[in-house]
Amino acid sequence: MILIKFKSIEKSELARDAVTSRVEALREKFPNLAESKIQVTLEMENSPTQPGPDYFKVKLHVSGGRYHGITVQKANANSYVALAEVIDHMLERLNRFGDRRRVKNRAQARRISRQEFEQRRRAI
Numbered sequence: 013m014i015l016i017k018f019k020s021i022e023k024s025e026l027a028r029d030a031v032t033s034r035v036e037a038l039r040e041k042f043p044n045l046a047e048s049k050i051q052v053t054l055e056m057e058n059s060p061t062q063p064g065p066d067y068f069k070v071k072l073h074v075s076g077g078r079y080h081g082i083t084v085q086k087a088n089a090n091s092y093v094a095l096a097e098v099i100d101h102m103l104e105r106l107n108r109f110g111d112r113r114r115v116k117n118r119a120q121a122r123r124i125s126r127q128e129f130e131q132r133r134r135a136i
Contacts, residue, residue, distance in 0.1 A: 016054065018055075034096075049074070067088075
């Protein structure tokens with residue numbers, strides 16, 4: 013499920029469609045995300061006391077499922093660029109998450125084989 017929140021910014025179908033299409037592309041690459049709840053927050057920071065451009069923040073949070081707790085947040089002067097940066101960074105995080113699990117499993121298998129080897133050696 014994809015939940016899109018708008019903070020300090022008007023709700024827009026164009027922005028909603030852009031977020032949905034980008035997150036769906038993530039789900040296609042990582043099928044385990046289908047069971048997760050994905051929350052995307054679009055926020056605009058604009059100081060009423062200081063002139064200057066608007067600043068857009070995009071935050072993507074995954075709760076539930078295999079990738080529980082992964083959060084990525086990026087900001088830029090353009091909301092679509094911030095969204096693209098979040099998606100790119102999320103791809104990296106999800107890839108690393110899988111690598112980390114694989115490395116831990118390998119290390120555990122090596123420990124077990126070393127223990128078995130030591131037991132055999134002591135038995136001789």
